[in-house]
Amino acid sequence: MGKFLLGLSSAVMIILMTIAIFYYQSESVPLGNVVSSTEETEQPVDEQESGNEGEDSLPSQTIQPVEPYEEITYSLQDDELHITFNQGMDWTQVPLEIDQLFSGEYSGSRHTLIEDSYVLTENLAAFLYAERENGSQEQIMLIHSTDQGETWEESVVTDQYSVMRFRKVDFLNDQFGYVIISVGRTMSQESSHVFLTHDGGRSWEETTNSGVTRLIHDGGFVDETTGFLSFGIINPEAPDLHVTQDGGETWSEAAVNIPEEYKHIFVQAETPVKEDGHLSVLVNQGPSGDYQGGLIKGKFISTDNGMTWEFEKEVDPDESE
Amino acid sequence: MNRNKKWLQMYGWLALVISAGFFTLQIGYLFVSERYNVEYVDDRLFYLINIVCVLFLALAFLLLVSLTNKLKLIGGSMLFVFIAVHLFMLVSGNQKVNNITSISPDWKNVLSIKEQTEEGKAFYYREYYGILARPMEKLPHQTDGNFKVEWLADDIAAVTYETKDDKVQQFIGTYGDRGGGISYYYVGAEIQGRWQGDGVAVESGPEGITVMENGESEHFAWEETQQFGTLAIVLMKNDEAIWTISLDENFEVHPEASHPTVGTIKIYEATMEENEPVTLEYSGAYEG
Numbered sequence: 150m151g152k153f154l155l156g157l158s159s160a161v162m163i164i165l166m167t168i169a170i171f172y173y174q175s176e177s178v179p180l181g182n183v184v185s186s187t188e189e190t191e192q193p194v195d196e197q198e199s200g201n202e203g204e205d206s207l208p209s210q211t212i213q214p215v216e217p218y219e220e221i222t223y224s225l226q227d228d229e230l231h232i233t234f235n236q237g238m239d240w241t242q243v244p245l246e247i248d249q250l251f252s253g254e255y256s257g258s259r260h261t262l263i264e265d266s267y268v269l270t271e272n273l274a275a276f277l278y279a280e281r282e283n284g285s286q287e288q289i290m291l292i293h294s295t296d297q298g299e300t301w302e303e304s305v306v307t308d309q310y311s312v313m314r315f316r317k318v319d320f321l322n323d324q325f326g327y328v329i330i331s332v333g334r335t336m337s338q339e340s341s342h343v344f345l346t347h348d349g350g351r352s353w354e355e356t357t358n359s360g361v362t363r364l365i366h367d368g369g370f371v372d373e374t375t376g377f378l379s380f381g382i383i384n385p386e387a388p389d390l391h392v393t394q395d396g397g398e399t400w401s402e403a404a405v406n407i408p409e410e411y412k413h414i415f416v417q418a419e420t421p422v423k424e425d426g427h428l429s430v431l432v433n434q435g436p437s438g439d440y441q442g443g444l445i446k447g448k449f450i451s452t453d454n455g456m457t458w459e460f461e462k463e464v465d466p467d468e469s470e
Numbered sequence: 471m472n473r474n475k476k477w478l479q480m481y482g483w484l485a486l487v488i489s490a491g492f493f494t495l496q497i498g499y500l501f502v503s504e505r506y507n508v509e510y511v512d513d514r515l516f517y518l519i520n521i522v523c524v525l526f527l528a529l530a531f532l533l534l535v536s537l538t539n540k541l542k543l544i545g546g547s548m549l550f551v552f553i554a555v556h557l558f559m560l561v562s563g564n565q566k567v568n569n570i571t572s573i574s575p576d577w578k579n580v581l582s583i584k585e586q587t588e589e590g591k592a593f594y595y596r597e598y599y600g601i602l603a604r605p606m607e608k609l610p611h612q613t614d615g616n617f618k619v620e621w622l623a624d625d626i627a628a629v630t631y632e633t634k635d636d637k638v639q640q641f642i643g644t645y646g647d648r649g650g651g652i653s654y655y656y657v658g659a660e661i662q663g664r665w666q667g668d669g670v671a672v673e674s675g676p677e678g679i680t681v682m683e684n685g686e687s688e689h690f691a692w693e694e695t696q697q698f699g700t701l702a703i704v705l706m707k708n709d710e711a712i713w714t715i716s717l718d719e720n721f722e723v724h725p726e727a728s729h730p731t732v733g734t735i736k737i738y739e740a741t742m743e744e745n746e747p748v749t750l751e752y753s754g755a756y757e758g
Binding site for chain 2 (some may be wrong): 156158161162164166168170173257258260
């Protein structure tokens with residue numbers, strides 16, 4: 150026992166001392182290759198022309214993924230969009246300018262892509278962006294690749310729209326997908342539009358407009374004919390969920406039956422999902438909800454494909470994710 | 471007596487397990503740091519964990535094995551040398567790479583900045599899982615080693631530092647937002663109106679932000695402001711930070727201008743001297 154512990158202790162101390170010396174020496178090398186966004190333009194001309202990468206620039210082998218532990222992820226480093234399908238071993242650049250991805254009414258972080266503005270899976274990489282046409286008009290575009298970035302295809306979702314606020318793209322299968330955008334916000338009114346593709350994103354067709362001008366919160370399709378739009382982001386008092394059951398030909402307001410005790414508590418519907426032969430939707434408390442900490446959501450069930458919704462139970466934030 | 475010995479044995483094994491845990495952590499760190507390009511949030515942690523690991527190992531040794539005086543002397547000497555070398559590397563390493571680490575008041579966020587002291591380059595790190603971090607952004611000026619950290623909220627850290635050309639700058643680390651479901655907004659636009667605090671008043675309007683203090687006012691055009699995340703804005707003059715304005719936790723962001731302003735903001739002067747942020751209350755709409 151004594152000899153075993155003696156041997157073990159000696160080995161541990163030698164290993165720890167060795168790696169500590171190694172660590173100490175490595176501390177003197179330059180730290181990470183990271184650029185300051187405000188410093189790039191101050192680079193002297195001769196340095197730019199020499200083609201040498203300064204030690205603060207980002208050589209391709211040091212691209213850092215946004216989600217380092219994900220197999221499929223992306224990087225926005227050095228003002229370029231790169232994607233990887235093998236945890237950063239290989240990177241492919243997406244032929245887009247970063248500004249195009251953040252165009253419109255957006256001033257959030259540029260370290261991550263806007264939520265729901267892209268699809269990144271093993272079989273599909275798709276990014277929604279805007280291209281300025283003239284003046285304040287923008288063309289809403291989608292660039293997508295089905296071969297992990299070897300080839301890219303661009304398509305026009307819609308021509309000539311004013312500044313985009315809400316944006317969402319998703320595909321339910323390799324052919325059917327949808328884009329939901331809102332444009333031209335003035336105070337608390339804006340125009341929301343839904344576009345569908347049935348050929349994997351090559352062409353897009355706008356559905357009938359729902360006619361609702363409140364600010365859109367979320368939306369989505371559960372199959373090729375059934376889709377939802379949820380409105381109200383400024384102190385909503387009740388969920389405002391609209392449904393189509395004919396692929397966007399017609400829209401009607403869904404009836405979300407809120408039990409008396411939850412009225413003015415569960416006020417903002419998220420996107421419904423399919424679940425064991427029926428549909429379910431989580432209704433959250435909106436931006437200023439404070440019921441049980443504000444994060445509890447109400448789960449509602451629909452057995453008529455989204456027209457009417459009945460309360461099932463409260464769900465906590467972890468459960469709802 | 472036997473009972474005591476049994477307890478000591480148990481503590482000994484426990485110490486051995488803890489030591490093994492720290493050892494595994496260090497070996498795991500070597501692999502993870504290489505593979506995922508992450509570092510400890512503070513470089514000094516590496517040496518401290520090594521020291522703690524060996525201390526628990528020594529404790530296990532003492533509790534599990536009867537040592538002769540000679541063995542105690544040898545073991546104690548080895549332990550002393552080990553710790554002394556580690557402390558030397560910790561101090562010396564921190565002179566090469568100056569670690570500025572600060573934990574938020576609610577213990578949920580860690581601000582990490584590492585400065586290469588010789589070259590005056592400082593890097594802002596984003597923390598992962600509490601103790602790991604990756605370089606996120608290089609601070610835009612050559613630093614001279616003096617940093618001051620003040621948490622303006624649980625998710626806003628203001629780092630005031632001096633540059634090689636004797637200017638004061640502020641960098642703001644942000645770890646959240648006030649938008650709820652609405653994730654993007656301009657701080658300057660959200661705080662439009664008049665704000666009053668103890669000895670300081672702020673007015674934010676279409677042309678920029680004006681700060682009034684001790685009867686003097688200074689105007690900052692929007693071009694002289696820099697927003698960090700969606701929580702704070704630094705007001706600049708002649709390429710030098712003058713003030714930081716941040717949104718308090720109770721501040722509510724609303725996309726419609728007609729919505730009444732709810733919550734307070736803070737203003738914090740950019741100076742290396744000891745100073746406290748001032749909380750400002752909304753006192754009315756912008757009057758021009």
